[in-house]
Amino acid sequence: MGNIKRLIRAEMWYLLFLLPGLCLFIFAVFVPLVMGARYSFTSWDGLSRTVHYTGWDNYVRAFSDSDLWIVLVNTFKYAIIVTVLVNAISLLLALLLDTYLKFRNAFRTIFFLPGVISIVLSGFIWKYNYAIGFPSLFGMFGLDISSPLGDPNYALFGLILIAVWQGIGAPMIIYIAGLQGVSSELVESAKIDGANARQSFFRIILPLIAPSITINMLLVLTGSLKVFDLVYVTTQGGPAFSTEVISTFIYKSSFANFQAGYGTALSMIFFLILVLVTIVQISIFRRREVEM
């Protein structure tokens, strides 16, 4: 009997250690998720004390909502272009910084720097760079340009440029760490076997840093699908709906248009899309990875 008692007491401490973290998680993530799932089946306006269940109405409405399709296209266009550009540029910079370059730590700091300031700040700085800074810079060379953020055709690309500027840092660090794991002996022996720089990059380095590519693609893509702050502080979704993304659309439905039920239904759909994207991406990239 004494033995069992001691066993329970020993286990109790471990459970007690787990408890605070688990409670916080349940409070901040799990309960709101369940509440959100419930609201998505109601016509709740976000304010009133009572809610009415409307079954799948919100979901049916979402599929026939033409605005939602525009928003989804905007979101994916933004996210895919950002993902490709951020990964290409950060991999290039990582390759350049992985050599015995002078001041490479200073360069690494510079490329990371935009990522540490708040999006409110970077959005503000870029908004006026676009509006005044660039036009007067290009004006010196006789070129006449205006802010892309004011033009429905270019506004999304204007935002993409800001996101790339701010988003290079972390993926670059991950690529540098990945490149440091590639043994230089392998690259050397390939060179002796007659491989040129391009061949050794595509045949040796790239397959070996595949795990870094997987994680960077996943992090940047899911991160940019969730973009909110940047749009909210610069264009507010305009001009002419051209930069409205899923997060700002959900925010407006939930808080500005008093359609909380519909807003949470949209966010549940968004959740499903995120899970799908994650699964598809992991299964595609995992297949390309090689074991060392």
Place this chain on the structure above:
Amino acid sequence: MNKTHIATFSIVSVIALVFLFPFYVAALMAFKTPKQTFDSFYALPSSLSFENFSLAWKASKYLSAITNSLVITVISVLLIVLVSALAGYSIARRNKPFYNFVFIVFLAGLVVPFQITMLPLYKMGKELSMLNSHWGIALIYGGFGVQMGVLFYAGFIRAISREIEEAARIDGCSTPGIFIRIILPLLKPVTATVLVLNALYIWNDFLLPLLYLQDKFYRTIPLQQYFFFGQYSSDLNLAFAYAVMGIIPIVGFFLLMQKYIIKGIAAGAIKG
């Protein structure tokens, strides 16, 4: 220095200048008067004047915002470190289905987008009078941060040998005793990582403060920046001085803590 080295160095330098350009424009605007800016946008100011800064300091409640940001960040980060280290220890040392299940639930929680939980969180905050308070928002950050925190701590503690712990247990040391005397002193590197990554995120976060801190006395730095820029959009030199004032503390923090931030990001990627 051979030819390829010089070529690489020049390419990287040019890209670096492009990356720094927006900062340069911000500093330029902050030190010039509207008239000087109008005369020539890119000309350097004739004299170094801090007038924009003192005006921006007076017009904004900068001190109050930075205090709010500091208090919220410190409480949240301490909370995250404390609960994640404890939970991470349990998960790392009890290799039982229940603990593994909790671990997976934490990881799955990372996929849940804030858009779903934001409205319920707002409603909960209102009913539990957690809005417009430092501890209310800190509890939410604690719940968000514990997921990644547990991942870091459990991974780190698993790599620590159990031998010393078992010897201490035979000598009659209890579980909390072992945690405090043996494990805790070893956790410094991972704690530094969890601390700086969360601090950076919480300091810069915008959406949760936008929902939770609507009273202007509780505004954090990004929130106050947002309203300040809206209010002073016609006096750009003043607004840019304020922007530079916002850049300085966070860039200073980054430069000081750079080592841990970079180590943390690289370590996080390997675990993921």
